[in-house]
Amino acid sequence: VFQIKAFDLEQSLQEVTERYEKEKQKRRALHNNLVELRGNIRVHCRIRPSLPFDTAAGHSISQDRQRNFSEEVASAADDETVLVKCSRPGHASINKTFQFERVYNASESQDTVFADVAPLLTSLLDGYNVCIMAYGQTGSGKTYTMLGPQLEENFAFPIENESELGIIPRATQEVFRLISEKPPGSYWVEVSVVEVYNNEIFDLLAKDSCGKVSGVKRDVVTTREGKSNVPLLTHETVENASEFLHLVNKGLQLRVRHPTLVHAHSSRSHLVVTLTITTVISGDNFGILWEDEQTSQRLNKEVSCTFPQKMRDNKSTSSSRASSPAQLEATEKLKQVKTRLQLVDLAGSECVGMSGVTGAALRETSFINRSLSALADVLGAIAEQRSHVPYRNSKLTHLLQDSVGGDAKLLVMLCISPDQKYLTESMQTLGFGTRARQVQRGQVKKKNFPGQSKAK
Ligand code: ADP
Ligand code: MG
Numbered sequence: 001v002f003q004i005k006a007f008d009l010e011q012s013l014q015e016v017t018e019r020y021e022k023e024k025q026k027r028r029a030l031h032n033n034l035v036e037l038r039g040n041i042r043v044h045c046r047i048r049p050s051l052p053f054d055t056a057a058g059h060s061i062s063q064d065r066q067r068n069f070s071e072e073v074a075s076a077a078d079d080e081t082v083l084v085k086c087s088r089p090g091h092a093s094i095n096k097t098f099q100f101e102r103v104y105n106a107s108e109s110q111d112t113v114f115a116d117v118a119p120l121l122t123s124l125l126d127g128y129n130v131c132i133m134a135y136g137q138t139g140s141g142k143t144y145t146m147l148g149p150q151l152e153e154n155f156a157f158p159i160e161n162e163s164e165l166g167i168i169p170r171a172t173q174e175v176f177r178l179i180s181e182k183p184p185g186s187y188w189v190e191v192s193v194v195e196v197y198n199n200e201i202f203d204l205l206a207k208d209s210c211g212k213v214s215g216v217k218r219d220v221v222t223t224r225e226g227k228s229n230v231p232l233l234t235h236e237t238v239e240n241a242s243e244f245l246h247l248v249n250k251g252l253q254l255r256v257r258h259p260t261l262v263h264a265h266s267s268r269s270h271l272v273v274t275l276t277i278t279t280v281i282s283g284d285n286f287g288i289l290w291e292d293e294q295t296s297q298r299l300n301k302e303v304s305c306t307f308p309q310k311m312r313d314n315k316s317t318s319s320s321r322a323s324s325p326a327q328l329e330a331t332e333k334l335k336q337v338k339t340r341l342q343l344v345d346l347a348g349s350e351c352v353g354m355s356g357v358t359g360a361a362l363r364e365t366s367f368i369n370r371s372l373s374a375l376a377d378v379l380g381a382i383a384e385q386r387s388h389v390p391y392r393n394s395k396l397t398h399l400l401q402d403s404v405g406g407d408a409k410l411l412v413m414l415c416i417s418p419d420q421k422y423l424t425e426s427m428q429t430l431g432f433g434t435r436a437r438q439v440q441r442g443q444v445k446k447k448n449f450p451g452q453s454k455a456k
Pocket of ligand 2: 143267
């Protein structure tokens, strides 16, 4: 009798679990719609595993394990909740939870993280701007999450190890995959790589007069339409994901070679990789898009007649001033719409104690603190719907203005180190994410494909 009862219970438990999963998915879909409607910033949080360097050297492995277990204060309570629990003698004990759109525990893979990001890329090709930025203290896994594990010496990342690749390379692959499903020639992709260091913007793809890549200082301006723009920024046309990755890697390596950045650790600067996707639309057929067989065939023909040559002419050193779109628009009845994917690896968010720090390190630290608090101020101003949003208080916020305040779908990926010694920084990061989540920017706008392409 007991066995039968146990069997029945087990079965009904399974049913309930299945139903719960279904309900959860429904709730998620609804929540996603709500996020979309309010123009909320999506916030995900990734807790990385404890790593050997978290604990002092000199312990045997088993001791380390033990220590790690007892010292982990941040964990994923479930896939939407971070639990911070800590009780130390002599300190007030902490037992706090934080809710986000998604929380990843230490064992969740790059694959899993990317699976949640991928839908944003579909939106990108549907005409939305998208921005994904990683926020957290140094060593919390921002670069790992955005790029993948880096090679020690040169900040580059190995392209071969596919399963370890982060969001940036995967997003690029996905973008090109999505494009390959569209009529050929109707899209093209340009990339720019920018570093913000000590409140200065460096173009990491700029070439000198001999054609050698050498980071060049640029400025960010606000255009008459109120958009932020970096004049003369190098945009390289890329035709596939591996071309893109080689470019980004070249840019990353430059971070170490650049004369003013000799000793700059990667976490001392913000990295902004931008993919600009230009969609070409035939002038007579605004509104009727690719689904229409005839249009796409004709578009196909027109585009392949007029595009490839110009694209190649401009390929190596097109700057935003002399880029192909403007010429194209003048020459043909084709219109183009640009959407933008910005991928941001922010500098470490820790507030390094200023005492004892001097010279270059002090300068770096105060610039980082200022730019990140400028970012928080901007979010605060948007949240309170103030008429003035202080984008121009730092180059970082000025550069990201359109993504943060404008019409982009924005995802903030919080990165957390679980160990107790990072408690203060982790709480700061979780606080930043919580505030970001409260920002409502109004419904995110889709770029209007029909007839409204910017004449730029
Ligand atoms: P940050 O860019 O925030 O300073 P990193 O991405 O460089 O931090 O990560 C610090 C170290 O932790 C690196 O050695 C990285 O490979 C490792 N790491 C980070 N996140 C993970 C993870 N989820 N799984 C395994 N190792 C990780
Ligand atoms: Mg880093």
